[in-house]
Amino acid sequence: MSVLVVGTLALDDIETxxxxxxxxxxxxxxxxxxxxxxxxxxxxxxxxxGGDFPxxxxxxxxxxxxxLTGLETLENQDTFAWxxxxxxxMNIRDTTFTHLNALAEFNPLVxxxxxxxxxxxxxxxxxxxxxxTLDQVSDKVFSACDTMNYWIENMREELDGxxxxxxxxxxxxxxxxxxxxxxxxxxxxxxxxxxxxxxLIIKKGEHGAILFIEEQVFIxxxxxxxxxxxxxxxxxxxxxxxxxxxSNESVIGLDALKRAVVYGSTVASFCVxxxxxxxxxxxxxxxxxxRSKLFRGVTEWPALHEHL
Amino acid sequence: MSVLVVGTLALDDIETxxxxxxxxxxxxxxxxxxxxxxxxxxxxxxxxxGGDFPxxxxxxxxxxxxxLTGLETLENQDTFAWxxxxxxxMNIRDTTFTHLNALAEFNPLVxxxxxxxxxxxxxxxxxxxxxxTLDQVSDKVFSACDTMNYWIENMREELDGxxxxxxxxxxxxxxxxxxxxxxxxxxxxxxxxxxxxxxLIIKKGEHGAILFIEEQVFIxxxxxxxxxxxxxxxxxxxxxxxxxxxSNESVIGLDALKRAVVYGSTVASFCVxxxxxxxxxxxxxxxxxxRSKLFRGVTEWPALHEHL
Numbered sequence: 001m002s003v004l005v006v007g008t009l010a011l012d013d014i015e016t017x018x019x020x021x022x023x024x025x026x027x028x029x030x031x032x033x034x035x036x037x038x039x040x041x042x043x044x045x046x047x048x049x050g051g052d053f054p055x056x057x058x059x060x061x062x063x064x065x066x067x068l069t070g071l072e073t074l075e076n077q078d079t080f081a082w083x084x085x086x087x088x089x090m091n092i093r094d095t096t097f098t099h100l101n102a103l104a105e106f107n108p109l110v111x112x113x114x115x116x117x118x119x120x121x122x123x124x125x126x127x128x129x130x131x132x133t134l135d136q137v138s139d140k141v142f143s144a145c146d147t148m149n150y151w152i153e154n155m156r157e158e159l160d161g162x163x164x165x166x167x168x169x170x171x172x173x174x175x176x177x178x179x180x181x182x183x184x185x186x187x188x189x190x191x192x193x194x195x196x197x198x199x200l201i202i203k204k205g206e207h208g209a210i211l212f213i214e215e216q217v218f219i220x221x222x223x224x225x226x227x228x229x230x231x232x233x234x235x236x237x238x239x240x241x242x243x244x245x246x247s248n249e250s251v252i253g254l255d256a257l258k259r260a261v262v263y264g265s266t267v268a269s270f271c272v273x274x275x276x277x278x279x280x281x282x283x284x285x286x287x288x289x290x291r292s293k294l295f296r297g298v299t300e301w302p303a304l305h306e307h308l
Numbered sequence: 309m310s311v312l313v314v315g316t317l318a319l320d321d322i323e324t325x326x327x328x329x330x331x332x333x334x335x336x337x338x339x340x341x342x343x344x345x346x347x348x349x350x351x352x353x354x355x356x357x358g359g360d361f362p363x364x365x366x367x368x369x370x371x372x373x374x375x376l377t378g379l380e381t382l383e384n385q386d387t388f389a390w391x392x393x394x395x396x397x398m399n400i401r402d403t404t405f406t407h408l409n410a411l412a413e414f415n416p417l418v419x420x421x422x423x424x425x426x427x428x429x430x431x432x433x434x435x436x437x438x439x440x441t442l443d444q445v446s447d448k449v450f451s452a453c454d455t456m457n458y459w460i461e462n463m464r465e466e467l468d469g470x471x472x473x474x475x476x477x478x479x480x481x482x483x484x485x486x487x488x489x490x491x492x493x494x495x496x497x498x499x500x501x502x503x504x505x506x507x508l509i510i511k512k513g514e515h516g517a518i519l520f521i522e523e524q525v526f527i528x529x530x531x532x533x534x535x536x537x538x539x540x541x542x543x544x545x546x547x548x549x550x551x552x553x554x555s556n557e558s559v560i561g562l563d564a565l566k567r568a569v570v571y572g573s574t575v576a577s578f579c580v581x582x583x584x585x586x587x588x589x590x591x592x593x594x595x596x597x598x599r600s601k602l603f604r605g606v607t608e609w610p611a612l613h614e615h616l
Contacts, residue, residue: 221516259612288616
């Protein structure tokens with residue numbers, strides 16, 4: 001397996017200032033895997049759904065060339081369901097409901113065929129679940145991990161255990177500040193690295209992302225968009241494309257990580273252009289190539305003044 | 309004159325969470341000119357001070373090779389005075405006092421020797437004052453202009469008059485949203501260009517800056533700093549270095565503008581490292597060269613995947 005994705009599959013109710021949709025295919029593993037498969041193959045999912053999980057969604061994942069050997073179905077349960085409502089500027093999201101359902105009994109079981117993956121993506125899950133999953137794969141697998149404010153606040157010890165053993169943590173700016181108590185993101189970044197991860201990505205939404213490794217940083221803006229329709233899943237898509245890009249690399253050094261951050265940001269820009277993951281599933285290599293070229297054009301520096 | 313700076317000279321009282329200082333040399337023209345002179349020469353100031361303006365500050369400006377022919381002194385008045393207090397995260401500033409003093413009678417008079425400058429920087433002043441100043445220089449002078457929330461709210465008609473005749477507007481993200489009523493900065497940017505300026509720079513503080521010209525954009529992040537001690541003047545410094553860089557160009561095309569934005573961001577990063585403009589006045593070409601090289605290193609993309 002190139003990329004092994006462990007996370008949630010969900011049915012989302014999403015409300016933005018201009019749109020509203022129910023039972024949208026969602027969950028971290030959906031977005032992570034649909035992004036990763038744009039950069040690499042094969043991509044496998046370890047997740048759980050209930051008996052109500054629509055066939056059309058299973059087919060969408062399958063026809064996107066995702067390996068579903070690790071997908072468990074609990075027939076007597078419902079699928080994890082989540083509702084979110086975005087306020088006018090799209091930067092503030094209220095969770096309207098969270099029904100764990102089948103997810104409450106999720107104990108990820110990594111299929112034998114996935115154990116030697118190049119990269120494992122640990123979507124936002126309880127730190128204990130993330131640790132149990134890491135126990136099942138080879139130490140050689142590159143681990144890229146997400147988390148959220150709830151675990152930072154309530155399961156800090158377990159989370160620190162995860163941080164001490166992963167290769168890369170991907171979090172947003174508020175989570176970086178929450179973990180460290182430090183407002184300046186560059187100071188916060190150094191403190192997070194001191195907790196264990198070899199690599200840190202801080203995602204800043206419309207303001208881009210920062211890569212930290214040892215004493216180096218790399219800054220990538222977000223691709224310029226005149227309209228953002230639905231930010232749901234953008235962070236997961238970043239993680240998936242990042243992992244997919246890394247799985248192609250023979251050596252994971254600074255340039256490989258920079259490339260992965262560029263692809264993370266590029267693919268995330270497609271995600272926010274539409275509600276749900278459906279357009280993401282339609283994307284091709286050519287779309288990624290074209291946008292990353294445009295993206296380079298808006299960030300590339302000219303030569304500077306020679307007299308300076 | 310390479311760069312003509314029209315703005316305020318002030319005595320600032322500044323309070324940050326860790327520092328406090330009174331009667332600091334301040335004002336938009338101080339920061340703009342001290343930044344511009346790092347990129348070009350000569351740089352001249354048109355401004356007004358009162359009889360209390362300290363000789364040591366006049367000497368600091370003179371020893372920084374600034375031309376003070378256009379500096380008017382009203383002996384019976386006090387110098388414009390401003391007080392600001394930054395809250396913990398440095399992003400929110402409360403104005404503690406504003407005493408216009410000599411500034412209340414400021415009618416900029418551009419000396420004959422400045423009339424054919426390469427670039428004119430119009431610091432944050434009443435739109436009417438900006439217009440009156442533009443009337444005094446050749447149409448060939450490239451005009452770069454600042455403004456603020458107060459004029460946007462209270463003197464919109466006069467401000468629109470200024471926008472219709474300048475080459476470049478430099479404002480922050482909140483001002484761009486206020487002018488257009490549009491939350492998305494890329495949509496707001498297009499709307500601002502429709503008001504007249506050929507070029508727009510939106511400054512986003514720690515998140516960098518965006519250049520807009522015709523259908524093109526260029527995005528530069530802010531230089532990574534682990535500590536920001538005093539943001540006062542950073543926007544003015546951006547404007548000054550931007551103008552200084554442009555004044556060296558034979559053609560002001562896209563590459564010239566990108567370069568100017570890079571220098572604006574680079575020199576602004578020095579400004580926020582210390583309270584007041586004193587360290588800015590000590591900087592040399594070599595400091596700018598070294599930092600812009602480091603800065604390029606944290607933004608430059610590697611080659612992307614060939615198989616995509």
